[in-house]
Amino acid sequence: MEVDEVVCLPRLSRVAVCGGTHGNELSGVYLVRELLKEKKVTEKKEEDEEEKPVSVLMVLANPWAMQQCRRYVNTDLNRCFTHAALSGPLSDMAPYEMVRSRELNAMLGPKGSPEAVDLVCDLHNTTANMGLCLIAYSDCDWICLHIFRHLQRTMPDIPLRYIHFDVSKKESYSLDSVGKHGFAMEIGPQPHGVVRSNIYTAMKSGVQHMLDWVRFFNSGTIFEGGFVDVFTMVKHIDYPRDSETHNIMAAIHPQLQDRDFCLLQPGDPLFQTFSGETLRYKGKEPLYPFFINECAYYEKGIAISLARKRRVMIPAVRVQTEQEQQADQQGFASEEEE
Template structure:
């Protein structure tokens, strides 16, 4: 290997694993509870802060109490004034930012992994606002190689740091680890095990990286979100008038071509995709997104080359 083309990066000394940002996404909730039971036994390969992001929502087994916590971490939201009458999640976001950040600062945790579930058939996704985070991309590559039973994908929401709204954006490096399909309010053992394996593989990679292992570069497919598609709605009542078409349901990250079925109206009419280019749907029929007016998201896929990396302690 040509060591002149190796990128040396700072060690990842402070890691946070968060669950329960949405209180009814139970794989992350139970994984955090299990980790908290044994966090003092010294078996972890790296030092990790483990915490429950939204304990009130977890206690009630709801997505949120007053407002979506995972939309409270833009720079504007974090700097807005709060009072005792502010929504609980707005106040909690300040606490998390103080504990794990502040966002964008040198004091922020080196890597923040926020655990989520989706009702959509996504497999395991690492979702981030950055498409050139070599640490996150190498972790994705590692998971893809090691997790033979679960598809692993890297999903990019193209947002500047100030506008990134999710908890993971507080860390210097960060991503949501989204695993599905799993209905909200329950836990499926296979989905829990996939998340548990993903977290352990992430920590193993960080330990090897911090120990000086040189990781070869290569290629990773990135799915960049292009737009959201709402359900067809009645123009007067705004109630939905169709469901996701059976030919599209559960086909997350399968290429959708113009003219292919997208919705089936409640009167029996097939409504087709009218876009001009083939794109990759994901979060298809996600239960929590009905309130947000999102039936599915569409992404464009591209393959990127990532450099070889090692920790800068080996310079």
Template sequence: MNQEGNAFNPPHQSLPPFSRVIVSGGTHGNELAGLYLAKQWLQGKARGLERQTFSAKAVLSNPRASEVCRRYVDVDLNRCFTTECLNSPDADDMPYEIHRAKELNVLLGPKGSEQAVDFICDLHNTTSNMGVSILVYQDCHCFSLHMFKYIQSHVKSAPVYCAIFNTPKDRAYSLDAVAKYGIALEVGPQPQGVLRADILSHMAEALKLVLDFIDLYNQGTEFPSCEVEAYVKDKDFDFPRDPVTGELTATIHPERQDQDFQVMNPGDPLFQTFDGKTVNYSGSQPTYPFFINEAAYYEKKVAFSSSNKVSIRIPALRLQASAGGANRIS
């Protein structure tokens, strides 16, 4: 989290300017807001990717899945960007998404190299009530947290959250991990295969702020040290299931449904069984669930993810005085 120096008087952090910025949609082919934004840009029907200091480029990550309006064709593309998967030997019977991940890694990476693009903002929708959520990895530079703070302070139409995943870079599995820096922009609630104007508008607004922030940074704007409130992912929790058939025996309790990032205390209602009983949260500590009842996670056996709410002091951020190669401080 780059909390170097004295937490109360941290040093400035700086990076070279960001010139190669990617906005990707359709990583999951049934998450329509990002998909339609990407299509509009790629067809030249929409503007908004140009800034004074750079022009972002649009990518449609999973064209085949987008064509059939499914999350994926063979396997979940957004789990294919681990270093191991990207470096696995090619094979004739390779799932489509692994092939496509390798292709995107050539185009935008290689992951972890100096040649990788500076920033990827990967656009997603969720059926969970997560508002505008900025998903970052633990080893992200404070750059992403300043970006989150900037977005949070400007978006008034939806709540803005930051979720941090404790996954080291090589095991980071999502498309944004191919770039030197990146975020996933997760906007909900929106059903799969539906394009809601309100959700599209929240995503477009947040994305505009992503690009504005990079532009301001590139121009030398200093972002002072500040506190950010974030949710560090803890564990995944499955639905209650029949031990023999594996079938669900309960779903999210109505009092917990749509309550993403709201505290859940020990003993709070969590699931409701199909015969009407309440299953309470049996953990010993309060937690902050998110991705509650996300459609795509049933097959991953995830009813929600728990998280710890933290307050992080991040150092001030300003452009590196001498712009050399990318200087990854994290």
């Protein structure tokens, strides 16, 4: 791909900002509540502008879990957005989050359809020392990657990373997958059930800069191409466990704790058993750890996740003109007729 090639992409008319998908991750909860209060002022300002305003939908995704300040009520909502989960039979005894996922799919989707919102930004907190991360299912979604690059430039004092969950062999399952484009904005460290002002402020800045990018893009700004570092998740490692009780037998080693995205070399300390023994990383290649000792992942059997880092070249992008969009739609209609 030529560096100076410009990719023309459809306008982002509808954007959803979601908080409270996990009810005890409070930065997103409080931010969406604040944005809902500010929305009337924003809409009035955009009405006075010449260009078409972007429609921003603010969503509190899991209100029952939020009321109880719990990650979820019955099951993890952020695992309920596969096509099978959204379309299969639903009994009267179905978990609350299964019912709620269908309500959200009707509101923001349907997933995979032309009617789905153009972009979903789902807000999350982690107890791990990860800074601000965008987590996406694609390493070639130029919209998500350009938004990330814009955040890097506008938020230079905050560590930012782009995490790629490769689902080429399985289906995406999280709320952000309902949109045509989507990502989770994950920021920490912050304990669950707690809101820290610095973490909240960083998330608010990230959302504001993301929405600014969307408006710049829609107004015709050409964003130049370049390179972005992408961390592609390779595997998870569980805690050492007792074979009979399945209880964990070790904690993250002190030399690894809080060192998310610091390269883990074969032989480096990984765990420290409760009797004091050091257990070392036995992998054959150096990898980058993240979600180190994430509180919510104990139940999922994940002590750390490991990723490979590589540089991805992203092309220059601009919004399609109305004529280009009409030509695309006509071409799509012709293909359907054939």
